Amino acid sequence: MTIQQLSVFVENKHGGMAEITEILKNQDINIRALSIADTTDYGILRLIVDRPEAAVEALKDGGITVTLTDVIAVELPDRPGGLHEAVTALTKADISIEYMYAFLCQLRGRAYVVLRVGDNDRAAGVLQNSGFRQMVTSDLCET
Amino acid sequence: MFFQKEIETMPRKELEALQLAKLKETVAYCYNKVPFYHQKLTEAGVGDGSRIRQLSDVQYIPFTTKEDFRNNYPFGLNAAPMKDIVRIHASSGTTGKPTVGVYTKKDIDVWSDCVARVAVAGGVTDEDIIQISFGYGLFTGALGLHFGLEKIGATVIPASSGNTEKQMMMFRDFGVTGLVATPSYALYLSEAVKEAGYPLSDYSLRLGILGSEPCTPEMRAQIEANLGIYVSDNYGMTELGGPGVSGDCPERDGMHFAEDHFLPEIIDSATGERLREGGKGELVVTTLSRQGMPVLRYRTKDITSITYEPCPCGRTHARMSKTAGRTDDMMIIKGVNVFPTQIESVLVGMPYIGPHYQIVLRRVNFRDTLEIRVELADAELLERYQELQELQRSMHDRLKSVLGLEAKVTLVQPKTLERFQGKAKRILDLRNEPQA
Numbered sequence: 183m184t185i186q187q188l189s190v191f192v193e194n195k196h197g198g199m200a201e202i203t204e205i206l207k208n209q210d211i212n213i214r215a216l217s218i219a220d221t222t223d224y225g226i227l228r229l230i231v232d233r234p235e236a237a238v239e240a241l242k243d244g245g246i247t248v249t250l251t252d253v254i255a256v257e258l259p260d261r262p263g264g265l266h267e268a269v270t271a272l273t274k275a276d277i278s279i280e281y282m283y284a285f286l287c288q289l290r291g292r293a294y295v296v297l298r299v300g301d302n303d304r305a306a307g308v309l310q311n312s313g314f315r316q317m318v319t320s321d322l323c324e325t
Numbered sequence: 326m327f328f329q330k331e332i333e334t335m336p337r338k339e340l341e342a343l344q345l346a347k348l349k350e351t352v353a354y355c356y357n358k359v360p361f362y363h364q365k366l367t368e369a370g371v372g373d374g375s376r377i378r379q380l381s382d383v384q385y386i387p388f389t390t391k392e393d394f395r396n397n398y399p400f401g402l403n404a405a406p407m408k409d410i411v412r413i414h415a416s417s418g419t420t421g422k423p424t425v426g427v428y429t430k431k432d433i434d435v436w437s438d439c440v441a442r443v444a445v446a447g448g449v450t451d452e453d454i455i456q457i458s459f460g461y462g463l464f465t466g467a468l469g470l471h472f473g474l475e476k477i478g479a480t481v482i483p484a485s486s487g488n489t490e491k492q493m494m495m496f497r498d499f500g501v502t503g504l505v506a507t508p509s510y511a512l513y514l515s516e517a518v519k520e521a522g523y524p525l526s527d528y529s530l531r532l533g534i535l536g537s538e539p540c541t542p543e544m545r546a547q548i549e550a551n552l553g554i555y556v557s558d559n560y561g562m563t564e565l566g567g568p569g570v571s572g573d574c575p576e577r578d579g580m581h582f583a584e585d586h587f588l589p590e591i592i593d594s595a596t597g598e599r600l601r602e603g604g605k606g607e608l609v610v611t612t613l614s615r616q617g618m619p620v621l622r623y624r625t626k627d628i629t630s631i632t633y634e635p636c637p638c639g640r641t642h643a644r645m646s647k648t649a650g651r652t653d654d655m656m657i658i659k660g661v662n663v664f665p666t667q668i669e670s671v672l673v674g675m676p677y678i679g680p681h682y683q684i685v686l687r688r689v690n691f692r693d694t695l696e697i698r699v700e701l702a703d704a705e706l707l708e709r710y711q712e713l714q715e716l717q718r719s720m721h722d723r724l725k726s727v728l729g730l731e732a733k734v735t736l737v738q739p740k741t742l743e744r745f746q747g748k749a750k751r752i753l754d755l756r757n758e759p760q761a
Contacts, residue, residue, distance in 0.1 A: 189707035193737050219710060223717070224736050226707050245740055249704035281710075298708075 183306045183316040184252035186234040187296065191247035192218070192225040202227065202246060209233075209240040214322055215285035215296060228283070230255070230296060232322050254297045255317035256309055257290075265295060271312040272297075277305050290321070326575075328445040328477065329438060332585050333640050337633070340641060341380060344588055347613035348383060349374050355619050358404035361397055362621060383588060383611060384599050388622045391424065394564060399425045405617045415463040416563040424563045426465065427617040433472060435614045436566050439583040440473020440559075443572030446581070446638075447557030448503075448532045451478030455503040456495055458510060459537065460486045460747055465567025466537045470505045473569060479503070486510055486746040489517045496528050504533045508540035508548065508558075509749035512680055515551030525553045536560065536568050538748045539648050539666050543673035547680055560645070564623050565610055571645055576637055579644030586614040589643060590622070591631050594652055605630045607652060608645065626652040628664075656686065656752065658693045661730050665751055668697060668732075671723045677703040677716055681742045688756040694733065697724065701736040 192198050206213065215230040231237045234250060241248040258264040265284075272279065280298045287294055294317060299305045309316060327333050335343075352374025355362035365387045366372055377383075394402065399422075403410070411430050415423035428436070449455065455474050459467035461483060474481050484495060486506070492514055495501060504511060511533055518528070533548060533556040545556045559572035560580050570587055571580035582589050587610050591600045594607035608625045628649040636644060650664030657663075665684060673680050679700035687694045699720070706713040717734050724732040743750075 189704070191701055191704070191707055191736070191738065194735070221714070223733075226710065226713075245738055247701050247704045247707065247739055249707050251708050 183254070183310070183318055184302050185230065185255050185317055185319050185322060187251050187253045187298075188227075188229040188231065188234060188237055188241070189249050189251060190227040190229060190241060192220075192227050194222070194224050198225075199227075201244070202241065205240050205244045205246070206231070206237060209236060211237045211240070214287070215283070215294070217281075217283035217296075219281070228281075228296075230285070230322065234322075251298065252302050254299065254302060254305055254309065255294045256297060257315040257317065258284075258293045258295055260293050264293075267312070268295065268309060268314055271308050271314070272299065272305060275304065275308040277301060277308065287317075287321075326445050326448070326450075327639075328442045333442060333581075333642065335585075335641055337641050340584055343585055344613060345377070345380050347585075348380065348588060348611065349377050351611065351613055351615075351619050352377065352386065352621065354404060355621055359402060359619075361393070361401055366621075380588070381599075383590065383622065386611070386622050388597065388609065388624050389620055390624050391564070391626070394424045395422050398422045400427065402618050402620070403427055404615075404619050405429050410617055412468075413463075414465045414468070414563060414567065416465075423463070426563050426566060428566070429616040432566065432615055432617050435586055436469060436569060437472040437476045439569030439586060440469050441476045442583060443557070443559040443569050444470070444473055444477060444479070444534055446572055446574045446640075447534050447559075448555060448575075449474065449477055449479055449534065453479040453502045453532075454482065454500055454529075455479050455505060455534075456482045456484045456492070456499070456501045458484050458486050458492060458504060458506040458514065464747075465561070465563050466507075467505075469561070469567040469569060470534065474505075489514065493518060493521055496530060497523070500529045502529050502531050504530060504535075504552070504554070506533070506535060507537050507745070507748055508535045508544055509538065509745045510747065511535055511548050511556075512544060512551075513744050513746070515548050516680075519551050528552075530554050532556070534559065536572075539650065541647070541666050541670045541673060543670050544680065547673050558647070560627075560648070562625060564620060565612060565625075566615060566618075570610065574636060574638040574640055578636070579632060579646050581636070581640045581642040581644050584642040586612065588613055589631055589645065591629070592624075594624075594626075594628075602633060603630055605649070608648075628652060628655075654752070656684070656754070658686065658695050658730055661728065663695075663728055663730065667727050668724065671720065671727055672697070672699060675699075675716070675720060677701065677706050677713075678720075678736070679739060679742075681744065682751060683742050684752045686752070686754045686756050693756060695728075695730055696733045696735055698735045698737050698742060700739045700742055702739050 212232040217228045356373040410427045412428045461467040536559040557573035561568035561570040571582040590609045591606045679702040683698040685696040720734045
């Protein structure tokens with residue numbers, strides 16, 4: 183149970199980010215979540231959007247370097263220790279997390295954490311067995 | 326394979342005797358026919374050259390420079406009357422008035438021989454169908470190769486440069502076996518071929534005869550891999566009549582001069598002193614056969630070295646190493662001499678980045694800075710952040726060890742750096758611009 187995430191290369195120049203957001207706007211693509219990893223020289227923008235494949239195509243056409251990755255978006259109980267339980271479940275199963283970021287989904291009124299791990303299938307199984315619900319692609323398209 | 330085996334493998338003693346006789350002829354011809362040379366030769370005490378005893382006496386002849394061509398624009402250096410001139414070529418003239426070259430019938434014939442030697446050494450036969458993707462026009466490259474290849478009996482397609490789609494269409498539809506282009510345009514076309522997605526087996530391409538700008542071994546390897554061809558390099562310039570002054574043999578270990586038509590020397594570009602064999606310095610060339618526009622000791626501004634060692638290919642003519650760059654292109658950054666080819670040798674062959682690059686020089690707080698912009702071609706690395714950082718670090722470190730300078734490596738979006746259809750212009754020098 184994974185969803186697709188876009189990783190977009192952002193040049194460190196004036197308007198570098200606007201170039202990307204404009205393309206997404208023109209294609210009527212809605213951003214559900216984002217995170218950015220940056221250095222002084224460039225950034226990598228991670229995006230969860232409602233129509234990932236259309237977004238990739240539009241960005242590529244616009245000459246932007248972009249790739250799609252499968253990630254897990256796990257629904258967390260909104261209380262202290264909620265994230266800890268999910269992370270512990272993965273740690274126990276010896277699955278390491280490469281990066282993660284959180285977002286709130288207004289439609290569902292829930293908190294989610296996007297997880298990038300080495301082995302998606304195993305991680306998904308572990309989380310499911312520990313009682314965590316995961317977001318599926320169709321959840322992103324709700325209006 | 327040879328085009329003129331007897332001359333190309335002539336024992337050095339005979340070759341040098343031939344050169345000496347032709348040098349004396351050329352000096353006398355210049356003295357008698359060109360007022361500019363008459364004056365210079367008189368001032369230097371060389372006169373009509375009748376006292377020249379050995380080849381090394383060439384050192385007493387004054388140099389000719391690009392400036393001299395400019396001052397004598399357009400026909401001041403002509404030695405033959407206009408009625409004997411059958412063609413005029415000229416350089417692009419980006420640095421002032423164009424450099425003009427004029428040719429008699431015999432000049433065209435000799436030139437075609439020189440080009441044919443280079444092409445045959447690069448593998449061309451009369452079976453080949455060769456697409457010339459040099460820009461036609463005043464530029465010597467296109468027509469020079471054109472006539473040389475026709476002399477071999479190859480089929481020539483005068484495609485000129487530009488219109489990539491059409492270039493690729495002709496590759497496929499005409500069964501093109503060989504490509505003539507600048508290395509940068511060949512690289513561009515090779516990328517386009519890769520992107521077009523047809524398997525290489527749809528093409529009959531097997532060789533490339535590239536020239537008119539330096540090609541590093543790394544860039545050559547990339548073009549060869551992209552197109553599945555064998556690439557040979559050759560050297561020449563408008564002032565010396567165009568391509569074919571020297572060219573690769575199958576050993577590709579130095580380019581053989583056509584020494585029966587050109588007398589090469591290497592000098593220290595600061596002092597003008599001749600260097601011993603193998604020394605690295607500025608190439609100086611005297612033409613030995615030209616009628617329309619003979620040239621004495623032309624300072625090419627290209628940095629190279631010459632060897633007279635026998636070559637396993639059998640050719641006896643001297644070889645020049647790949648030019649390290651032109652004194653023109655040389656950048657002085659924080660007092661360090663840097664050639665674009667050095668930077669290229671680091672970048673080409675690096676994984677995940679495109680082969681195109683731009684060099685940006687700035688002056689920040691009175692200090693020079695060097696920035697190298699490369700395209701991130703492979704999106705895969707975006708998911709492997711550490712490797713991306715590692716890539717940038719290793720480019721930085723290798724540039725530092727090759728150049729001895731700190732360089733900032735900037736990754737940019739693919740296909741945003743300028744592509745070139747002729748000679749590439751990769752340096753953006755902003756050091757004398759007001760700081761933004």
